[in-house]
Amino acid sequence: GESVGLHLPTLSVQEGDNSIINCAYSNSASDYFIWYKQESGKGPQFIIDIRSNMDKRQGQRVTVLLNKTVKHLSLQIAATQPGDSAVYFCAERRGPNFNKFYFGSGTKLNVKP
């Protein structure tokens, strides 16, 4: 079936390095994507979003890239900090009603000091 998935369940990076978290989706009708950060025991926290009519969007230290040709989404975190350690989810909004999001199982980011 169609699903949102992540290539790597765990990613370890050194503090100060850049991190790239990847996400694959298979529904070409998806029109909107969000990256969330979730710390242990807390709800998902909005990081950045992107619509399907864009291929790149930048925020503070974060960049989301969307490649609709290969149905791939990535989150880039610049100068990763210990506070970035968390599980990251990509969520896609699918038709036909575009009222709900589908989440992957997440990537755990470990930042080593």
Added chain:
Amino acid sequence: DTGVSQNPRHKITKRGQNVTFRCDPISEHNRLYWYRQTLGQGPEFLTYFQNEAQLEKSRLLSDRFSAERPKGSFSTLEIQRTEQGDSAMYLCASSSGRADTQYFGPGTRLTVL
């Protein structure tokens, strides 16, 4: 803007008991969503309200589950005759009609013994 709030934060109950959770969305957000999240997984959509109308329900929402949003503000999620398989984090999110971004609350952690 105080964000989405959920109560209680934790609930431990015995199998067969009924439980009710409350969600207060961000003020003026007319859309409210319930998700369920089990350990190591991303949130799964349960149901969605626009104002007081429940517009969509997942097949995950068995007849033991019921959600209401009587005045289009706060919402309740009730689980009757709880089972051990109901143990999970129940997340609430809200969004405004003008924007699509869903903002999550801290969740209610349910443990069924």
